[in-house]
């Protein structure tokens with residue numbers, strides 16, 4: 001079986017052609033500068049092809065992807081009939097979607113209804129879906145939502161302590177994101193433990209970061225909120241912040257709320273605190289060269305992640321397994337070590353040698369650690385491909 005995975009942004013579109021059974025990626029690539037001019041970067045194994053192709057809309061981008069996938073030299077399949085299904089990453093499923101689903105008119109309408117909650121991403125995701133429907137009308141399409149895994153949270157975790165009318169009338173609540181990654185790690189951890197019955201805290205630490213508390217395979221809390229701005233500080237996002245900061249800055253600097261939020265989303269986090277970079281490699285280099293702002297930004301990050309782990313251990317009345325994933329979680333030994341040092345009070349001990357691992361699955365806790373600590377590389381695309389394949393097979 002071949003699943004085409006599509007992640008459509010407003011001016012870009014990432015794709016992968018994947019076998020959901022083996023996880024083998026046959027080809028992958030990126031369309032950029034949609035609406036502007038259009039460029040396709042296509043990769044098959046070690047080979048890379050870059051082409052300028054006009055892409056006035058997402059439809060031309062999808063056509064370019066399908067053309068190159070069937071190209072006799074650059075492609076990997078003979079005909080688009082070999083694509084059995086398309087899996088679309090969709091940012092916000094609001095309260096309407098607690099799982100992935102096959103796309104029909106009702107689903108499209110529901111994704112449209114969620115636009116106020118995901119104003120930047122949902123319209124772009126819809127453009128990707130509509131373009132595929134137009135060009136491949138007989139191929140089943142599946143929507144996989146970034147929020148769906150978190151829909152098992154209880155009200156005490158997802159409600160904000162603001163008047164109920166905003167929840168009832170406007171669906172304002174915590175949703176959480178990176179759900180596809182958290183779901184993949186929860187499943188992988190369950191496979192490693194040989195059971196689902198354990199308490200897991202997953203730390204997805206990348207450019208965007210979020211943590212999830214997972215009990216018996218179900219999410220019970222997560223750090224991002226109505227939007228991905230909440231939770232721990234990130235590459236460029238501030239994480240949790242007192243709402244009065246927005247009022248203060250807007251009043252003092254004559255900024256609009258939108259401008260202030262752009263600053264909190266794009267210029268804050270470890271980039272804002274260090275004034276150097278959002279990339280942890282640069283921050284560590286800065287810290288090692290004596291830059292106090294880089295050291296401060298890293299300290300703040302370690303501290304806030306550790307605080308969330310402590311909070312989730314309290315929320316679940318214990319924790320059995322802590323997992324690290326995504327760019328920082330998979331590769332950054334110094335960050336994992338610093339976070340785990342805070343958790344020594346609950347018996348977390350890591351093996352410094354094992355902690356040197358980068359980008360590979362490995363248990364990094366010692367045998368006498370009271371909590372198992374693992375590095376597990378995430379694979380959101382595989383999760384999307386597997387959900388898509390499962391739904392399409394079940395519908396046949």
Ligand code: ADP
Nearest residue numbers: 205206207208278279280281326327328331332
């Ligand atoms: P995104 O949220 O964009 O998916 P990723 O999960 O790919 O981000 O994480 C990207 C981040 O991972 C980079 O900004 C960088 O800070 C971090 N990173 C990647 N490799 C390393 C490494 N070897 N050491 C430290 N940090 C790393």
